[in-house]
Amino acid sequence: MRLVIDAGNSRLKWRLDGAGGVLAQGLGGIEDADPIPELPVGAGTISRVAVSTVASEEKRLHLLQNLSNRVSAPIRCYWSEACRDGLVNAYSNYQQMGADRWHAMYGAWLDCKQGFIVVDAGSAITVDYVGSSGQHLGGFIVPGLHMMRRSLQVDAARIGFDASNVSDSSPGKSTSECVNHGLTWLSSALIGRVHGDSKNAGVRDILVTGGGAERLLSLGLKATYRPSLVLDGLAAIDAQVVTE
Numbered sequence: 001m002r003l004v005i006d007a008g009n010s011r012l013k014w015r016l017d018g019a020g021g022v023l024a025q026g027l028g029g030i031e032d033a034d035p036i037p038e039l040p041v042g043a044g045t046i047s048r049v050a051v052s053t054v055a056s057e058e059k060r061l062h063l064l065q066n067l068s069n070r071v072s073a074p075i076r077c078y079w080s081e082a083c084r085d086g087l088v089n090a091y092s093n094y095q096q097m098g099a100d101r102w103h104a105m106y107g108a109w110l111d112c113k114q115g116f117i118v119v120d121a122g123s124a125i126t127v128d129y130v131g132s133s134g135q136h137l138g139g140f141i142v143p144g145l146h147m148m149r150r151s152l153q154v155d156a157a158r159i160g161f162d163a164s165n166v167s168d169s170s171p172g173k174s175t176s177e178c179v180n181h182g183l184t185w186l187s188s189a190l191i192g193r194v195h196g197d198s199k200n201a202g203v204r205d206i207l208v209t210g211g212g213a214e215r216l217l218s219l220g221l222k223a224t225y226r227p228s229l230v231l232d233g234l235a236a237i238d239a240q241v242v243t244e
């Protein structure tokens with residue numbers, strides 16, 4: 001059994017894979033006393049643990065300590081790579097890229113084997129473009145919904161608003177409307193740019209993942225929802241390492 005973990009800046013996503021497929025999955029907090037609640041099996045039955053994380057080094061070490069107290073199997077962290085299996089990273093300093101982005105792209109590459117766009121709507125929203133040859137063409141990093149909201153709350157003294165996830169992007173007539181509609185308006189603009197770029201580049205497949213994925217889909221993003229794209233890419237890489 002393989003335990004795969006995607007520890008982002010907001011949440012930890014975990015999945016237990018067995019020979020026949022997914023056995024269990026869930027959410028946790030990387031700093032929690034138990035970051036993998038509801039893990040349904042005894043620690044001895046897990047043979048490998050693979051981790052993809054963009055959390056701080058302190059949080060990563062806390063997680064590894066916690067895992068090694070519970071699981072006797074080898075625990076391995078996976079990072080961004082220059083290339084794998086025809087997928088080529090556009091970063092000259094590939095280690096700088098968040099591991100989640102690389103693993104999501106690899107998960108998409110395994111499925112598509114042609115050009116695609118990955119939108120990962122997590123704490124930050126990342127958009128990555130990959131051409132038909134597997135060449136990563138580059139990407140974007142912008143603040144996620146909660147990050148944008150928080151920055152308005154924290155960094156502006158006189159913006160008081162009640163947050164709500166409206167789909168209305170018409171001009172607001174109160175502070176709350178201006179903020180809530182404004183965030184929807186920005187998300188719609190992002191969606192429009194992704195659609196435009198996919199059309200211009202002749203890239204058909206758009207995949208979306210992350211906690212904010214369903215909101216983007218509800219706002220009109222024409223993409224395939226792949227909630228476990230990071231874990232899929234990570235699990236495939238760990239499986240290759242075993243057979244190396």
Ligand SMILES: Nc1ncnc2c1ncn2[C@@H]1O[C@H](COP(=O)(O)OP(=O)(O)O)[C@@H](O)[C@H]1O
Pocket residue numbers: 007008009010011012121122123124144145146147165209210211212213215
């Ligand atoms: N209903 C929602 N609408 C939009 N965004 C959401 C919603 N719920 C969660 N999110 C976003 O998803 C993030 C958590 O998703 P996740 O993919 O687990 O992030 P991370 O990988 O950074 O931990 C939150 O920080 C938030 O920005």
Ligand SMILES: CC(C)(COP(=O)(O)O)[C@@H](O)C(=O)NCCC(=O)O
Pocket residue numbers: 008009010054096097098099100101120121122123124125126141
């Ligand atoms: C951009 C990110 C913060 C997204 O992480 P998330 O919001 O999903 O937790 C993460 O991929 C990261 O820390 N990247 C490092 C910088 C880079 O990718 O270039």
Ligand SMILES: [K+]
Pocket residue numbers: 008100120122123210
């Ligand atoms: K993520």
